[in-house]
Amino acid sequence: MSKLDQTATIPASFSERHAGRIRQMRLYGHMFRGSFSSMLGLTLVGIFLILAAVGPWIVPFPEDTLGAVHMGSRLLPPSTEHWFGTDEMGADIFSRVIVGARTSLWIGIVITGLGALIGVPLGIIAGYKGGFVRACIMRLTELFLAVPGLALALAIVASLGPGLTNCMVALAIVWWPGYVRLVEAKTLAVKEELFVESARSIGAKTPWILWHHILPNCMSPIIVKMSMDMGMAILAAAGLGFIGLGAPPPAPEWGAMVSVARSYMPDWWWYSFFPGAAIFLTVLGFNLLGDGLRDILDPRSRAR
Amino acid sequence: MLSFTLRKLLTVAGTMLGIAVLTFVITNIAPGDPARLVAGPNATEDMVDTIRVEYGLDRPMIEQFGIYMKDLITGDFGTSIVTTRPVLDELLRYAPATIELVVVAMILGVALGVPLGMLSAVYKDGPIDHVTRILSISGVALPAFWFGILMQLYFSVDLGWLPVSGRLPLVTRPPDMVTGSLLLDALIAGNLETFRTALSHIILPAVVLSFPCLASILRVNRSEMIEVLQSDYITAARAHGISAGRIIAVYSLKNALLPTLAMIGLRFGWMLGSTVLVETVFDWPGIGLYAVSSALASDFKPVIGVTLLIGFLFIIANTLVDLAYAWIDPRLRRA
Amino acid sequence: MNSTLLDINAYSLGIGTFDGPIHVLKDINITVKRGETLGIVGESGSGKTVLVRSVMGIGPSNSRVQAGHITFDGQDITRMNDKGWAKIRGIRISMIFQDPMTYLNPLFSIGRQISDVIAAHERAAGQGISSKAMRRSRTQELLEQVGLPAPAQLFDQYPHQLSGGMRQRVLIAMALAGKPDLLIADEPTTALDVTVQAQVLDLIKSLVKKLNLTVIMISHDIGAIATVASKCAVMYKGEIVEQGDTAAVLSNPQHDYTRQLLAAVPDIEVTPARLLAKQAVQDVIPAPQKLLEAVNLRKVYKTQAGGEFAAVDNISLSVNVGEIFGVVGESGSGKSTLARMLLRLIEPTSGDIFFEGQDISRLRGEPLRQIRQHMQFVFQNPHSALNGRHTIGDAIGEPLRIQTTMSRRDIDVRTEALLDIVQLPKSFRYRYPHELSGGQKQRVCIARAIALNPRLLILDEPTSALDISVQAQVLNFLQQVRKELNLTYVFISHDLAVIRQICDRTIVMKRGKIVEQGDTEQIFLHPAEEYTRALIESGRVTSRAARLRA
Amino acid sequence: ERTDAGNVIVFGGRQAIPVLDPHIRYDWSTRMIQQGVYDALVKYEGDPAEVKPWLAERWETSDDGKTWTFHLVENAKFHNGDPVTAEAVRYSFERGLKLNKGVAWMLKDFLSPEGITVVDDYTVKFELKAPYAPFLSFLPWWFVVNPQQVKANEVDGDYGQKWLTDHAAGSGPFKLGRWEPNVLYEVISVEDYWKGWPQGDNRPAGVIYRMIREPAAQKAALQRGEADIVEGLTSDDYVQIARVPNIVIEDHKGMTTFGIKFNTQKGPTADINLRKAIAYAMDYDAMIGIYNGAASLETSPLPDAMKGHIEVEGIPRQDLATAKEYLAKSAYPDGGITLDYVHVAGLEEARRIGLVLLDNLKALNIDVNIKPEQWPNMVAAGASVDTAPNMTSIFATPISTDPDAVAYQYHKNSWGQYYGIAYYDNPDVSRMIDEARAATDWETRAELYAKIQKQIVADQPEVFGMLQNRRWARQDYLQGFTFSPVRFTGEVDLYPLWIKEN
């Protein structure tokens, strides 16, 4: 069974040491590739990320994304020069939509990031500690969850005043409870696992257990949720932008663009169509990706 | 049982109070000055003060909070500064429209989501599955406001099949108010024509509102169904010779319905929140629209009122879901 | 009467997986005649379940028949369509499953589930469905047949209101609803308590006689096979390595694996060698020194109904340095709860615990952590005692990282040494738990437990989740380690044969109380309690079957 | 819409009418209905707007300009049949002044409730505290309520505020019909309106003011014939929809001024050279372009249609060279600063002008931070000189045709008001405004206002923008539309409207 027994530590090669991991990854890859919708999601998200990364350098009219005004070329329909047409200030919608990916990415990252940053620790603590601490955290969480996020966010932004930062703050405030609930439930389950007890029996302290045992085992659903939430956060922010509480001009934000553009329907359909489609495709991408990730990361649905 | 009901009531009351505190704090983070708004653009400072005094806005925040809480406990939601009417009256006026819309949307979502989810699960990984899944996720990803406008343009402007917005045509007198739902009231009054027009008005907003809900119900139902179909008791049912159709329609569906129910409860709240957008697009005179217009005017008592009402409806919906759970799941039934 | 009912001929089955197809069944040949009872034994994963499910046409979804065929009553059922199966499945062939807890739909009443089966059969037979009342009476008849009391009441009850034994009987009733020609039982008793096991086996035996059934029964328990089956087949890695009359196979095993299997069953009758050795040196034994002592330990849980339930009720015990202290009792008697309390993994409701004379029942924080260096735990289920996201190396090194200030390098060296001690290759450091077998995992758990050189090891049924052959290895190995490292064990088991082999002193638990305690040998030879006697008896059945050849 | 009672005109508007009480609120939609259900002593009509006798058939002023006597028509009656008497007029003015809301600001500094006396049943006398030239110009907005009805519905001495929120006690051509807040507000023609109907038998059965919030929905409603007249479409929509057959665009020059007001006391914009530089950098044509030409540039702080307006010479137009000269003279010769530009959230044109400004100021190396704000928050920030933004876009519609209505915005007393957000302080100007107010002789006043206009332009407290045209889109069968610049944007006189059937 083992010929290495006699020799001292032999550092095996990377692929040998991580054979298990690698195989796991290959399995994930295999399953992921097998699913058309997951691949579609990955592609959409990939395109979105690339656009967010290089957008400002590849668009035909970069100055239009910073608020350039061309009163002579207002509301032109899509053409070879302006692929998505121009808006009411004569700016190139194609350029603005592409660069808008940055704003959206930023919104998505900040909201989900903040949400997770607040929610995950609270959830883990609530789930692991139990008792009074849990009661407090969960009461607060339920309080937030009892009011639909959009309604609450609306109240917050209305009070803070419109603007991208306020909008993100408001959404982050309504976003974290979802993570608390998810992580708390998962922690409750993981906490009962023997390996947690086993760690306690060897004298591990609570932070150690939380960090080394609970958190890694909560990671899959968190990743899945964050992936989905990227999309949902972008959507929610666009919704606030639509009501008129989102990013101020001239920032190219999709929701705000649709909001302005809606009064140009239907004759100047391209104005609202393309930013709306951009929101749709991005959110679709993140959702499909999240769905695909869930399929492979969540063992419950892995039984095949 | 009595103590159970009492406990439940107490938690509900506690949550409502919590929501009130929460929203009060939230809406008072930044000092907007609604008195200025209603005083009109040319009003002098002493005129604005008149209004401030009238609505108690001149008092310290803590005192305002105390007064608000005291009133709230006695069932007084305060007065809207913009409309000068008691918030409670306005909520009662606008709530039926929203509830009607949400319920119709929910019915649509469940009626389509559950069967599609089953279909998708039964033909897992087949073409039907892929199509329904992508469709369903599209439903979640569609920006309601954008989708609403597109639908309006297509079905109302281009095709002219359905009305653009509102609940009833201008000239139609609404039926006598019984339930507040135009559909039901029209039926009660026996006025089929009004029912038909009311239905034609509600279709677009309900479809737009129900789309994401349909999608998530489909999704949950599908994955639960898949899991249930792989479970031991389904294997056993198959081994005992129960036909495939029966297994899917009776045995697995009931089991898969439990998490779906929970999702329905969640989605109900979500829909209540989304009415903020959908009612704006479709000019649906409900609490969502009321909340938006009040929020934009920094008139916060109505915003708090709407939040409380939505929270309350949400709690009610979830209590119903809990009851349904207990009704379906014998393990939760206790004498 | 002696016509062939089922004929499996050169049957091979492959299952497609990510790593390519695996051959789960290889060239299986089995013939079952009417009225015969065939027992199949074999280690976990050898393909028993897949085999019998293939006979029912409910094998794994991505499986492919590679060769051979299965003939049932003259009809080839290897590639039958759903329509054909509708006439056979559940009607002519039916099945009883391993775990009665999960094979009943929790949302439907017992009566509803059985009468649905009856209706399905009637529909398949094309004779029209009988009335509700008729189905109800037929259901009650079936329930009575399997020995369930008050069938009329039971009809409207739900699975969660029944005990495990009752549920298994309900499943049997369901299987009998179609008056099947062939009954397949896949480990029908493993999930049940020892005492209930015997009853269910008796029931099956009596039904076979009464209804003239043909039965295929799978079991781990050689005793069960010997009780019920007239014929017997041994499976190993997807092959039938041996088959024939049960008595013949057991008394004269041909294949290596069979021999190994039989040898691994601990013999309850044999006086352990340990005692013989001890007697010889009796006078030199010094006065026993107490290592661990518990006084009036109690653990009370709140029940759902709001009442109280004492999982451990006023237990006092003391463990001496260097001994193996046994704890036996049926499932749910509070063994694990007691063990966890001893280690302070759960808080006792009342009572005191002393370790080396120090009262540890009130310790908290750092001192408690310190004390844990000296007492370690090996858990019942090795599959879930290891964090699936840590490598084996991490798992073994974890106690060192937590309790000591050793450098990374030193920890690596020590980890490899520990792997050595538990006889695992060093390369296992980089593996993940799911890549190991159950026995290997349990060794890793032990390595982890002894990493800090503890003085006391509490072993909570360390072998019950493992195959018998593996169990023997682990037991041997445990005794070896104890000698090498000079450990004291508290050994928990429900298997008396094992207890007798290795424990010096033993307590017998029932419903949280000690019903009997003292010298192990004493308890065995002169059990004072009825309960103890029942436990010993059920162990004897297995033991005897395994010793047929002796 | 056709109903059993006859034709009902449907007006599609975006703004709700939360409070109908004529002494509490006025905004365009509210006042449009108020004008329908109530009468005032006088009424504005025509373009240019003139004050016409209404409930008062004639009036006299004393020589010192302090006493005004009004003689009422004798056939006017409230909807419930009560006659409109001098007491009703007195009560209404008292109510307006005592409530100290809505319209009160117009008169309260010059008129106290005690100064109003009933001479006889149909004669009422006003004694002002000081001569106040603009007095008459405000009276069209002081509607007369029926004291009997109001008193009958009084709760806790609230002057019937609660009741009048959604009820009316007026004498106007319409009375209230269906009242569904946030959905529709219906008024029904009064058959025997005391002043008769200009359109005679063509008089509509009523008007429905229907809330349609989205411009796209408004347009759709118009195209589908669900609305007869709508306001608030985008400029581009007006251009587009003008081509649709059977739809007519009403396009009239209005009095609403648009200016980008600087904070002249604090921050970089306290520097007049910087202000001038910005004013010269602004692309004024783009402002007109935003309205697709349906606007005209301001030639003075006063709108063109106002009495006393002069065209001020040398009012800045885009001229980059001059702009840079001024910039060089300022404290920021190389630019490199960022200025806030605040506009009311949701106001599209203000947003776009912000974009134009941002684009234009790039030439001066000045960055603009466009900040949409809720109206109340913007006003709150503007209430103190320390928090007033660098630049604020302000649309202001004068409430009357008297030049004082605009000129007073530049008086130091206007500090803290939204229109005084510039914190403009020129003692000369303030003095001249006071003088012009008190003067009873038009010649004197006209001269003063000419000086005032020139001085303000010289001081550049704001970028003088444009006057946007008032526009409505209506069906061609809708007749009787009359325009008067003194009304608010969107506000229409419902009284003369009628539907021509074909």
Ligand SMILES: Nc1ncnc2c1ncn2[C@@H]1O[C@H](COP(=O)(O)OP(=O)(O)OP(=O)(O)O)[C@@H](O)[C@H]1O
């Ligand atoms: N659906 C499946 N996909 C892939 N492999 C499978 C599947 N079902 C069973 N196997 C594999 O087939 C082999 C035989 O499994 P089977 O369940 O028949 O074992 P068993 O003898 O019944 O074991 P046990 O005693 O544990 O029940 C195992 O190696 C198992 O991993």
Ligand SMILES: Nc1ncnc2c1ncn2[C@@H]1O[C@H](COP(=O)(O)OP(=O)(O)OP(=O)(O)O)[C@@H](O)[C@H]1O
């Ligand atoms: N956390 C808990 N809450 C409530 N009841 C519990 C809890 N843990 C254990 N019990 C109950 O205490 C009793 C004893 O459980 P314990 O796990 O100690 O039994 P055991 O003898 O180890 O059984 P097995 O042989 O099945 O492992 C059981 O009836 C169990 O249901």
Ligand SMILES: [Mg+2]
């Ligand atoms: Mg098996």
Ligand SMILES: [Mg+2]
């Ligand atoms: Mg146990």
